[in-house]
Amino acid sequence: xxxxxxxxxxxxxxxxxxxxxxxxxxxxxxxxxxxxxxxxxxxxxxxxxxxxxxxxxxxxxxxxxxxxxxxxxxxxxxxxxxxxxxxxxxxxxxxxxxxxxxxxxxxxxxxxxxxxxxxxxxxxxxxxxxxxxxxxxxxxxxxxxxxxxxxxxxxxxxxxxxxxxxxxxxxxxxxxxxxxxxxxxxxxxxxxxxxxxxxxxxx
Amino acid sequence: xxxxxxxxxxxxxxxxxxxxxxxxxxxxxxxxxxxxxxxxxxxxxxxxxxxxxxxxxxxxxxxxxxxxxxxxxxxxxxxxxxxxxxxxxxxxxxxxxxxxxxxxxxxxxxxxxxxxxxxxxxxxxxxxxxxxxxxxxxxxxxxxxxxxxxxxxxxxxxxxxxxxxxxxxxxxxxxxxxxxxxxxxxxxxxxxxxxxxxxxxxx
Numbered sequence: 001x002x003x004x005x006x007x008x009x010x011x012x013x014x015x016x017x018x019x020x021x022x023x024x025x026x027x028x029x030x031x032x033x034x035x036x037x038x039x040x041x042x043x044x045x046x047x048x049x050x051x052x053x054x055x056x057x058x059x060x061x062x063x064x065x066x067x068x069x070x071x072x073x074x075x076x077x078x079x080x081x082x083x084x085x086x087x088x089x090x091x092x093x094x095x096x097x098x099x100x101x102x103x104x105x106x107x108x109x110x111x112x113x114x115x116x117x118x119x120x121x122x123x124x125x126x127x128x129x130x131x132x133x134x135x136x137x138x139x140x141x142x143x144x145x146x147x148x149x150x151x152x153x154x155x156x157x158x159x160x161x162x163x164x165x166x167x168x169x170x171x172x173x174x175x176x177x178x179x180x181x182x183x184x185x186x187x188x189x190x191x192x193x194x195x196x197x198x199x200x201x202x203x
Numbered sequence: 204x205x206x207x208x209x210x211x212x213x214x215x216x217x218x219x220x221x222x223x224x225x226x227x228x229x230x231x232x233x234x235x236x237x238x239x240x241x242x243x244x245x246x247x248x249x250x251x252x253x254x255x256x257x258x259x260x261x262x263x264x265x266x267x268x269x270x271x272x273x274x275x276x277x278x279x280x281x282x283x284x285x286x287x288x289x290x291x292x293x294x295x296x297x298x299x300x301x302x303x304x305x306x307x308x309x310x311x312x313x314x315x316x317x318x319x320x321x322x323x324x325x326x327x328x329x330x331x332x333x334x335x336x337x338x339x340x341x342x343x344x345x346x347x348x349x350x351x352x353x354x355x356x357x358x359x360x361x362x363x364x365x366x367x368x369x370x371x372x373x374x375x376x377x378x379x380x381x382x383x384x385x386x387x388x389x390x391x392x393x394x395x396x397x398x399x400x401x402x403x404x405x406x
Binding site: 112117132135138155156159161162170171174191193 | 218300315317318319320337338340341357359361362363364373374377379394396399400
């Protein structure tokens with residue numbers, strides 16, 4: 001199985017702009033990418049990165065400047081074997097949760113992201129293509145059905161938690177212990193509780 | 204195994220006040236409670252409700268006006284067998300995900316909630332007590348360790364998604380099809396996409 005990790009190396013994690021400046025967002029996104037690559041390797045696979053610009057990581061990198069959808073569909077067009085696509089911002093991913101994804105049977109195996117996105121999938125059917133716009137999880141379920149592919153959904157909090165918004169940073173501090181969590185701690189982020197809600201706030 | 208579902212029948216889901224008035228919050232919370240009770244039954248167990256006031260559901264109800272923590276600890280104090288405690292706002296819970304929780308081995312089995320809470324647990328160790336204040340997931344892990352109990356964490360997006368904030372309503376529309384999802388649709392809520400983010404907005 002090919003395992004592909006798409007990465008926005010140009011302007012990553014723009015929705016974190018309220019709490020991280022441009023250089024910080026790039027460094028934090030890079031830490032999350034490395035965590036995901038580590039977890040894929042620990043799950044017994046060799047990850048490949050498809051990035052919008054060159055990035056220095058311990059994995060083969062293909063540069064493709066196009067948006068995510070055509071970029072991933074080009075991978076699917078060229079596929080001669082099952083393909084897994086795992087987003088680079090799954091900072092809570094572990095080898096165990098990814099192994100569970102890779103081992104799940106189905107023509108198309110989907111992992112929803114919070115907010116209706118698609119955080120990861122495995123495609124074992126050559127008619128499946130992606131469209132990440134909008135509620136892509138629902139669209140991908142429909143696209144798979146339209147292609148005559150059966151769909152399985154993996155129920156994993158770790159894989160469904162992508163790190164997009166400032167609110168998501170608390171999940172990294174709560175549940176992760178890799179580079180991304182260390183980066184946040186080194187940058188001064190700590191868990192704090194106000195009004196019964198937990199957040200990652202900067203000291 | 205006893206399966207206890209605590210329920211705030213007095214002022215439920217106060218953080219939904221920006222989008223639902225008091226009567227609506229009570230009706231929506233009631234729909235979620237019934238969905239959870241159905242899922243527990245479909246998982247092969249007989250749920251009991253512990254509520255702050257009388258509530259008319261198809262399950263035995265004990266009224267305990269105290270806050271959640273003493274209320275659940277009273278259940279644990281009295282327990283002579285394993286106890287599962289499942290929050291009443293897990294609108295995405297299914298019989299399958301609950302069966303996975305109930306079947307998970309461990310003295311203490313925890314399900315984190317988004318934001319560091321504890322959405323469900325199974326206690327098979329008589330030294331474990333709860334404290335739902337703050338980051339209760341981390342506190343419960345520590346409390347279990349202090350009691351000499353081994354801890355297992357269940358990785359389930361459905362069980363980790365409690366419905367507290369307006370943002371959470373989109374998850375109900377995306378992933379649930381029970382009373383709570385129908386209630387939201389009947390009340391005019393629909394999925395909408397703005398700026399790449401999916402939300403439940405009212406027509």
